[in-house]
Structures are given as structure tokens and as C-alpha cells.
Amino acid sequence: MDWLQQLINGISLGSIYALIALGYTMVYGIIKLINFAHGDVFMLGAFIGFFAITRWEMGFIPALITAMILCAIIGVIIERVAYKRLRTATRIAALTTAIGVSFLIEYTMIFFRGATPEAYPQVLPKTTINILGANINSQTILILVVTITLMILLQFIVHKTKIGKAMRAVSHDADAAKLMGINVDNTISATFAIGSSLAGAAGVIFGSYYTRIDPLMGVLPGLKAFIAAVLGGIGSIPGAMVGGFILGIIETIVSAIGFSLWRDAAAFVILILILILRPAGLFGKNIREKV
Amino acid sequence: MTNPLVKLENVGIQFGGLKAVQKVNMYINKGELVGLIGPNGAGKTTTFNMLTGVYTPTEGEITFDGKSIKGFKPYQVTQSGISRTFQNIRLFKELTVLDNVKIANHHLANHSILSSIFRMPSHFKGESKMEQESIEFLKIFGLDVYKDELAKNLPYGMQRRLEIARALAAGPKLLLLDEPAAGMNPQETQDLMELIALIRKEFDLTILLIEHDMSLVMGICERIYVLDHGQLIAEGTPEEIRNNPKVIEAYLGEEVVK
Amino acid sequence: MLKVNNIDVYYGNIHALKNVSLEVNEGEIVTLIGANGAGKTTLLKTLSGLLKPKHGTILYNKQQIGGKPAQTIVKNGVIHVPEGRRVFANMTVEENLDLGAYLRKDRDGMKKDLNHVFELFPILKERRKQLAGTLSGGEQQMLAIGRAIMSKPKLLLLDEPSMGLAPLIVQQIFEIIQSINKEGTTILLVEQNAHMALSIADRAYVIETGKIVLSGKAKELQESEEVKAAYLGGI
Amino acid sequence: GCSGGSDGGDDSSSGDSGSSGGDSDVIKIGANLELTGSVASYGSSIKQGAELAIEEINANGGINGKQIKLVPVDNKSENAEAVSAAQRLVSQEKVDVMIGPATSGNVLATVQIANQNKIPMVTASGTAPNVTENEDGSINEYVFRTCFIDPFQGIIAANFATEELGVKNVAIFADNSSDYAKGLAAAFKEQIEANGGKVVAEAAYVADDTDFKASLTTLKSKNPEFIFIPGYYEEVGLIVKQARELGIDVPLMGADGWDSPKLVELAGAENLNNSFIINHYSSEDPDQKIQDFVKAFNDKYGESPNAFHALGYDTVYFIKDAIERAGSLDGEKIKDALAATKEISLVSGTFSVDEKHNAVKSATILEYVDGQQKFKTKIEP
Amino acid sequence: MKRSKAFWIYLAIAIVVYAVVQVMFMNGMLDIYYQNMLITICINVILAVSLHIVIGITGQFSIGHAGFMAVGAYISAICTMKLGLPFIVGIILAGIVAAIAGLLVGVPSLRLRGDYLAICTLGFAEIIRIVFLNVEYVGGAAGMVVNHATTWTYAFVAVVITIMVISNFTNSRHGRSCLAVREDEIAADAMGINITYYKVVAFVIGSLFAGVAGALYAHNFYIIQPTAFNFLKSFEILIYVVLGGLGSLSGSIIAAIFLTAVSQYLQAFPETRMIIYSIVLILVMLYRPSGLMGTKELKDVFKVKKRGGSEA
Ligand SMILES: Nc1ncnc2c1ncn2[C@@H]1O[C@H](COP(=O)(O)OP(=O)(O)OP(=O)(O)O)[C@@H](O)[C@H]1O
Ligand SMILES: Nc1ncnc2c1ncn2[C@@H]1O[C@H](COP(=O)(O)OP(=O)(O)OP(=O)(O)O)[C@@H](O)[C@H]1O
């Protein structure tokens, strides 16, 4: 029953990617910025959760909520301070700033607490369920449920609510959106708040699932999550989730057949193939510029 | 009559379910100035896009100068002698006026990358020839005073002219103008008409133009095609078109005719 | 209704509007004509809050709105149909229209207005589910006006609504402008098509390189030799 | 005993100072370390250890009456930066001795600078054999280390597996992004096969991975009786945890890269049962020196030391001992003194420097029992 | 005539700079630390300029430049260390093979635009790195020990050639075509420019010089390891180009020099090094989003000044 175990491994890895990718895709969707700092907000979320649990002695759920709220605030601050002025600048200037913000968060964190990792306390009850010879961790199921729930919630927000419509309008043409009476600044802030709180949630869940957190922990998952978002079609919420799962499963397969060192390469190969064959990703709409 | 310069036979294109253009048959003889009019969304720009290789027709055949150009990439179409302007101005905004024209002139020069990198004589010869020719074009359009200005800093009317100058610099036999008078006031439109007449003579051009300004279309076109819902509904001289009830109903409305 | 007093607007160092004053009374159609780059668009953008005046005041129903954020101005019923259509390209026609009614809460009224828009522009009804970005230029212009109607404008700012439209549609648009006006909406119309604009307007202003150079009754301006020479061409 | 904490400074001399550097009342120790970048935690740990040692030494009167000044320079965990950092230390800061980078790669990038400028360099954790010994068998004269070399630990682990645990079919799960882990894995494999055992499965991971389940599942299906996991505690903690979750309950073993109190927190005490670590020392060791170190470290930094901390600490004492014996700050003399080090007793064990400039020291094998390292056996080199 | 004058001026400046530095080495005013710093600056300038042609001139958003640098580094190291070829051959082969790598990467990926291209090039660079990580012939993770061969002369000559080639390319009909591609692909296409061809050409030239920089790098730092060429390295190069001003050759050169110097200076402040670096980066981007030089070149700045001066 190895393959079943591997499938479960893949899904549990993928759901973490998916969770981060959801926030990525939202932020990208609205201001077309590859927010490299997203992975670092994820890291901050993990640390906030850690402190909430160890210092302030909170339970898992309160810690999760605290991390989400604080990350939302951090996300809004980052946007207001660093990105807002650059809305009309070139994409590459914004991207460079995002790289700068990412470094700043990482190294400020290192400055205050060093680079050594921290171990998350065991907060989630853990039972291992054995199905057909495969071990499923109850946490895996929890993550899966959380990811899918959040995905549905987000999809609802973006497509059915007023703020969602405003988000999409702003993403296409901010000036025209203003003329509809939409408060563009608030809409963008709301997007960052939602995206960052998702990253925060992902951080706490990641921490309690894998136990290790450190100031640079956001770099790789951030990149992977971005790949997942692109795979699924950036801007598409179900796409981000499916992209996350696909990436998780592919990485698992590659490792399982003994090519674990090529795992990241495989992720990129898939990404490139998708981009070349279906540039808008699996769920994205490819709209050609009309001339 | 001799062979037409360009011929569209049963050309059509579909976007998803939408048949934007269907079964269009058109020809333009060498030296003619032909208009293409029709309601918004009729498929005029789409027809230009098919002619210039931006879209590949899903059916039909396009021949230019006796050869099929269907499936050509836009740059290949241009190199074989068709160039165009755009409905929404698409200049190289951050480049100078002169560079805009030189770029269009590009494919007429032939010094290689290596000769440029190593600054061989052919590079200097080629570049100075390009420079001279480009300035000539600018002079015709009264743009030579602006030659070192960035394109984005030109007044709108000048930008429209520059678009035409640039298209001409690509050395076309057939020039396609997509709403050249859009956004111009009547006075400017008048000037434009004179300009078109001038370059046509000067460069021995064949011109196909799209325009909603009837004063221009009726004033200078020798023959007019009318598209509606992707299909040709009329063809004829300005006089015939003006009085064609189908065209009046679909496009002109009563007022214009008066 | 609208009173603009001595405003100056800059783009960085470029002084785009110089000491501009104008007035629009309730129920009027006022048109602003002028050559390319004269500053017409700049003026409308300032009125709708996309740009901020450096000096001067803009009074709307006696309230200062100059420099206020766009959404506040929209809330007050000043609706701007921007130049170059600016429809939401990746959203459907229907979603675009919905966004026009972003600040509205009266569902019944919205439904009625939607039907009204579809009556005015039947092609939009046909293309309801199509993405706005793939519409032709003319269709997009109609959508932009339709979207503005959905915002229930009290004062409608129209920036070159006839640009790139077929003659028949231009006539229609001008008829629609008049009928919107009859229904009680005040209109400030910016146009290149001076003939048409002057023929439906009550009053007109002429702007040249950022300054108002002429103003008066539309009929009078239409007869004025100056205007004829500069803006009406030799027709 | 020699050096150690409390009674180190008051030896002989201190009168004259045949210093080569300009200012005569301080000894400058440059530290070219990974303080930012991908392995910042290693470099920072070494720096903390070194700072503690220097503080102690200075408090006790310094070396030959001179205070030590640490000049830390960041190499961003990059080869290129390591080179310029070394050059900076040598030509700008004019240091007397250098503490070398933490990773073998970065040490290799700087060995020629140490040699050419005759500034002795000691790495705390550059374990690759070719750090001190070139491919052609020549020795990098000015380069030393306080850590084990890779093959040593690999062989010990293999012998322990076959002899003490009596297993035959083993698996290896190595950190492939680290030459350290790869070196250990290679030596282990060779020795296991020499001992008549068999490597039934091999897998690898790279630093910063967090999910190892796919490879572990594959390893499990080959039914090994023992898994050797050379690597660093950051990943090993997660590997052990995930292995146990997947139902892998065979003995696991690693080397000094495992050593950190964090390992227990990361893996969970229970999961670590039935696993073994090769280390320089045991923090359980009642030896006063070790207990003093652990306490002093805890007092200063509020956490328990890991192997990098201990090695960084020892590196300073190793240098101090040599300078004292050299009686001069001349690079060549210090180098000779370092090379002549015999039986120096430090926190990470008692060691001598052999002709290849490697630290010859005993290794301790410890077993994790409910989160505590329990002494299992000691292996002499 | 005008152009060749510019060329001679350029050459004269280069010779003077070279001579001055050389003299300072000889009389010991610059020690090995500064020598190494100058070589590092040269390498970074080559990297910056070679990415400038891709991003600044052609507008193709590539953030995987370190991949081509890696190819150059490893190829040259193989040439000198394994095959015993002279260093200069190593440099040339490094450039050629990196250019071929650029071609192989460019042809499929340059069909993409903007951020998608960015992420695709990033992916390719990581794949290249992972390949080297897994090839034992070049030492895998442990890397390859490489003899020191890069001298100030090699580095400086390489910089001079790189700048000359790229600036000559830019100031020709070919460079203008690349600019057109940057400005508006659809319009460029309609003007008869084979946009794919020029994108690939620019990418190949960029990769070629990145390969040369890689060769100099490999032979300057004694060892090469795959981690040296990860995406952070690519970002570093990207930052030179963006900070200098997209489209400005002299801007990228100045930024590369400035940032290399700052980074070396900050070595002694490890705790705050990256914090300062990132704050500088963010501030420049916020207050000069088009980079230090914008699209201007150094000579434009002087021209304006001169004109202003004569009027006054
Ligand atoms: N890429 C595309 N995808 C989907 N539909 C398209 C696309 N391009 C054009 N269309 C549709 O084809 C039809 C014809 O468009 P076209 O731009 O050719 O009109 P036009 O005649 O130029 O109109 P106008 O005078 O307003 O510019 C329109 O209904 C438009 O929506
Ligand atoms: N974003 C901008 N930045 C700098 N200058 C601008 C900007 N937008 C407009 N301008 C300048 O301001 C002046 C007025 O422009 P505006 O767009 O208001 O003219 P307009 O009368 O609407 O012309 P058109 O008929 O072309 O629409 C012009 O000189 C123009 O170049």
C-alpha cells in the first residue's frame, strides 16, 4: 500500500503549499505584484503563533487567530509603507521592492532572535489512523479541511461579495474603479489583510505540523507556493489550491521513486511546462491583448 | 484588369463561438484608395488583424502581390510589404521620434549584428543611410523639428502623424490605416486628408483605411466596402454607398446622408 | 450646481490647467471644446477626484469637493465616464454594469436601470456574458456610458463619448445624452466633435492650452468666426 | 590540566611581546563566519561560542597579558564573500589568527589566503578532509580544525551498527547539500560493506527541506534494520519525527551535526528513543570543564549549547594554547605551535593535532533516552 | 564619425583607469583586499551589464541570470582543472556554452511575458543549479576547488569588452529593435521586427557575458559550489540593474560598483548588514522607482549640466 501512503504524503504536503498559495494568488491577482514578502509574513505568522502558545500560553485556536490578526495588520502596513507608492511604477520596481521587504523582514527577525530554529510545542492532538496499511496523521486531515474551507470561503468572498467585486475591479483598472465609487486604498488593504492573515494561518499550521520554524523558513515554501499559484493560474483561487496539491503530489512521487534531490527541479520543470503549454495556468483565463 | 494587389477570398475568423468575420471577399488594386466602414464591432479591425498576421483566419485565403500570406507572422507580413497604424496609438513611447521611424526602417537595412558590434564600415554606412531616410520621412510629416523628442511628449495629433510616418518608413506597398482621424477635430481631419493624398502620390501607395468620420471617407476614398456583423453588406463608390439603404440603416443613419 | 473657481492643476512640473473657472447649472448640458491636449480630460479628472487641484475651489451644490477622494464625489452623484472607455476588461459586460451600481443599495431601482441600459444599447444585452476587453471600441464606449447610468448620476461628466463611434451610434449617443438630460441629469460634455456637441448643448466653454478662452451660449459660439475657424473645420 | 576556564591566564612570561601586528596590547582574532545567508545559524553559533571563550579569557587576564579582540566578519554563507572577508581580515584588520568559516566549502575558498599571508586559520566545523590536505597529498600549512573529519565519524557509526547493534541491512538518508553529510555517508557505506553488512536503501534530502515522508516511505519499504542519518539537527529533528510517524521504529543514528538541545524539541523526546549520536562530548559528562561550559553558556545566552557552540568555544582555547606556547604573535610560530598541539583538553574532548592538521580526538556515542543523551560508549581514534 | 569618436574616448578612459589602478597595485597603495574588491566589482559589472541588455534594453524580465553564470563558472573550471586547458580558453568556452544555454532556455521561455517569464527563468536557473548539485564529476554539493587565475587585468579587459559589445549592439539598428520590443511587442512586430529573434539574441548575448563573469568568478574565489548560484544571486544581479535604472547602461554599472562596495563595507557589521542593505534598496525604490539614473546615461547627465552651465 505504498502508493496510498505516498498519495497521502503528497496531499498533506500539497495542502500546506495550497494554503500559502491562496494568499499569494489574492495579492498577485489584485496588484499584479509577486509579493516575495508573502513567505516572510508566513514566517512571522509561525513565530507569532509560537509566542502566543509558549509565552502567552494560548491554545491552538486562539494562537491561530492571534497570528492571523497580527499578520493581517503587518500585511497592511507593508502595503501602505512599501508598495502603495509604487502602484504606478513599473512592475519590476515593485518586485525589487518586494525582494527588499522580504530581506528586511528576514534579517530584522534574525537581528532580534538569531538564526537558530525554534521547535513548536505539541499543541494539536495527534492520533495516527491506519487505513489499508497507510498511516494518516490526524493533523493532515485537519490541514486538508482547513485548506478546503478557506478556499471555498475565499472563492465566495471574491466572487459573491461586494468587496470581492471591488477587488476584481481594482485589479483591472484602479482609476476606473475609483470612478465607480470604490475606495481603492481600502480595497487593496483588505486584500493584503486577507492574504496575509492566510499566510499567518499557514505559518501556525506549518509550525505545529512540522515543528521547525526559523527566520528563513518562508523562502522556500514561499517560492513553492508561488509556483503552485502559477500552476493553477495566478489569480484563480481554486487554481491555487489545485496547484498546491499537484505540486505536493508531484514532489512526493519524485522523491518516492528515489529522485528526492531532483524534487525542486521537478517542481520547476512542471512549472515551465505548464507555462509554455498553457501560459495562463490550469485555471487562468488567457486573454490576448486586443489590438 | 490586372491582378489586384491584395485579395481576400472567403476569409473568416471565429473567436470561441463568435464569428467575428465571415466569408469576406475583397480586393484592392494597385494604387487604389479604399475605405472600410461599418458599425462598431463589425469586424473591421479584425480584418486588418488578419491581413497583418496578428490573427490567422480560420477560413479563406489571403493573397498579396500574387502570393499567399495566410499564416505569416506580423513581421513577415510587414517585410513583404504591408504596414499599418493602430486604432489605439501604439508608438514606442519612451523612444525618440527619430528612433520610432528608424525602427520601422529596420528591415530595409542589412548590416549584421556582428558588423554593428565590431563597428565595421557596413555598420556606419547602414546606420547613416537609415538616419537620412528617417529624417526624410519626418520632414514630409512636419515632424523633423521634434526628432529628438520622446514620442510620448508629442501632442496627440502629432502622435497620430508619427504613427503614419512610422508605418510608411517600413516601406509598404499597401498601407492600412485604422481610424487615423479618431480624436481629431474637423480642422485637423482636413489636414490629415491632404496628407494622405500627398503620401499616396509621393510613395505610389495603395491604401485601405478604416474610419468613422464620413467627411474623410467620402472625401478621399475611391471605393468603399461596408462590413456589418462580420459580413460585407455593400461595395461601391462613395456615392453608391451613401445612397445604399442597407448601409444607411446599419451604419450611416438618416442624418449623415442629409 | 457646480462652480469651479480658479483652479490650477499640475502633472509634476507640467502646469496643465491654469486658473480655470466654470459653472454648470442644474439641468443644463454644458460642453467643453478644445484641441488635443488642451486640458479637457484633466479638468474632468479633477472634478471627479482623480486629480487634485493645487489652488482654487470646486463647489458642488455649495459643498467643496475639490481634492476630495473619488468615492466621496461619486457618492454625491458626480459620475465621470472616462476617456478611452476604461471598461474592466477581464470582467463580463454584466459585471461591469453591476460595478456601476457599486454604491447603490436599491435593488429594484438597479434592476430597472439595468433594463433601461439594455434598452438603450441592445448589443450589450446580446454580449452580456462576454468579457468587456474583447468588445469592439464602440461597444466598449456604450458599456462605459451604460455603466455610468447604473450609478444614477446627478451630474454626468462625459469625456469624448463619440470618439471612434459609427455615425449612427454617434447620433444615438447624442440622443441618449439628451434624453438622460431630460430625465433630470445635468451634463458636462467634453467633445472633439464640436458640431454635434454645440448643437445639443445649452452653453459652452472653449479651452486652449489649459486656459478657458471663450464661453457663452452654445448657439452663439457655433456662429462665432473664431470657433468656426479653429474647431469646426471648413465644412 | 591545561587551559580551561579559571586558571588559564597566569602562566609564565607576558613581559615581552614579539608581535607582528601594529598594536601590541591586543591580540586580534578574526572570525570569517556565516553570520547571514543560508547557514547563518552555524556561523552565529560558532561566534557565540567564541565570544564566550574570549570573555572568559579576557576576564582572566588575556593571553600573555594581552586582551583578545574578536573581529567578526560576515561572509554571507557565500564563497566569494568568504574570500573577500578573509582578505579584509588579513590586509585591513591585520589580524593575528583567523577563525575560519563554518562550512568546508567556504573554508576551502580561503585556505590559500591563509597560506599566502601566513596567518593561521582554524575552522571549527569544516570537516571535509581536503580542507587541510590537498588532493595531491600536500598539507595546507596554515589551516587547522577543531572538529572531526568526515570519514572518522562515518567509520565509527558503521562499526557501532555492526558490532554493537549487530545489524546487517542498513539504510542511509543523507543531506546531499552538505559535503559533511555526504562525506560521512560515503565513509559509512564503505565501512558497513567492509564489515559484511549491506546498504539496502539510500536516499537523500537537501537542507531546508521540511517534508521527508516520501523518501522515508520508500526507505521503509526496503525494511532496513538501522538507518544512518548524517546531517544537521534542523532537518534531522523533522526526519526522526516523520519516520516514527510513518511507523519506522528501527534504530536511527547520526553524528555531531545532530547535537543540539533543539533536536529533542523538534523530534519529540519519545520519537528519539532508540537513536544514537556520535559526539565530541556529552553534556551529561560530570567533567567540571564541561559542566562549567554548559552553565556559563546558559547564563550568557539563555539557551543550551549545541555542537557548533562548543566547537567555537574550543577553537578559541585551542588558539590561545598555541599562542601561549609560541610566545609570539608571529604567524609562522603560531602555526608551528598549533601543529604541535598535544593532548589538549577542551570541552569537545581531548585532542592532538596530527601531521595532516586534523584533530585527533576521541568520540563518544550517546543514546537518546526520553530526551536525555545517555553515555553509551567511548571510541578512541 | 561621431560614433567612432565616442569609441576612442571610451578606450582612452579605460586605458587610463587601468594604468592608474595598475600603478597603485605596484607601489602598494592598493593591497590584496582592494585588488580583490576591484575584481569583484568587475565581475559584478559584467553581470549587471549582461542582464541590462535583457531587462533594460529588451524588456524581458529575467530573474535567473545566476544560472548562466553557473554554467560559465563550471565550464571554465572543467576546462582548467579537469582538462588542463589555459584559463583564456576556459573563459571563451564558458561564454560560448553559457550562450548556448541561453539559447536553449530562451527559445521556449521567451514566448512568455512579464512575471511569467520571470518565474520561468528563475525556474530554469534553479534547474541548472540542481543539475550541478547532482553531478559528481563537478563535486556535487561540495563543489569544485579551482585554482586562482583571475587577475585584475583579465577582469578589467573583460569588463571593457563587455561594455563595448553591449553598448555597440544597443546603438545600432539591432539594439533599437530590442528597444522596440521592450516598448511594445505588438507594434514592433507590425513594424517588421522579428520579435522572437531579437529577444533570443539579447538573451544569448546576456548569457554569454554572464558565462564570462562566471569564469572569472570561478577562478577568483578558489572554489565553486552550486549554492553560490541560487536565486538570491540572481536577485542580486537584478537589483544592480533595477537600482541603476532600467535601460541605463551606465546606471547598471554605477549600481554594481556602488552596491559591491557597500556590501563589502558592511561585512564588518554582520548583524545589521542585510537590514541596511534592504532598507537602502527599499528607499531607493520608493523615492526613485525608475532607479538612480532612470533611463538616462551618464553622458546625458553631463550634457545637461554643460548646457545649463553655458547658459548661466
Ligand atoms: N480576441 C478576440 N476575442 C474575442 N472576440 C473578439 C476578439 N477580437 C475581436 N473580437 C470581437 O470581434 C468583433 C469585431 O471586432 P473589431 O475590433 O474588428 O470591430 P471594429 O469593426 O473594428 O469596431 P470599431 O469600429 O468599434 O473599432 C467584436 O464583436 C469583438 O468583440
Ligand atoms: N499623466 C500625465 N502626465 C503628464 N502630463 C500629462 C498627463 N496627462 C496629460 N498631460 C498633459 O496635460 C495636458 C492636457 O492633457 P489632457 O489629456 O487634459 O488634454 P485633452 O484636452 O483631454 O486632450 P485630448 O483631446 O487629446 O483628449 C497635455 O499637454 C498633456 O500632455
Ligand SMILES: [Mg+2]
Ligand atoms: Mg476597430
Ligand SMILES: [Mg+2]
Ligand atoms: Mg482628453
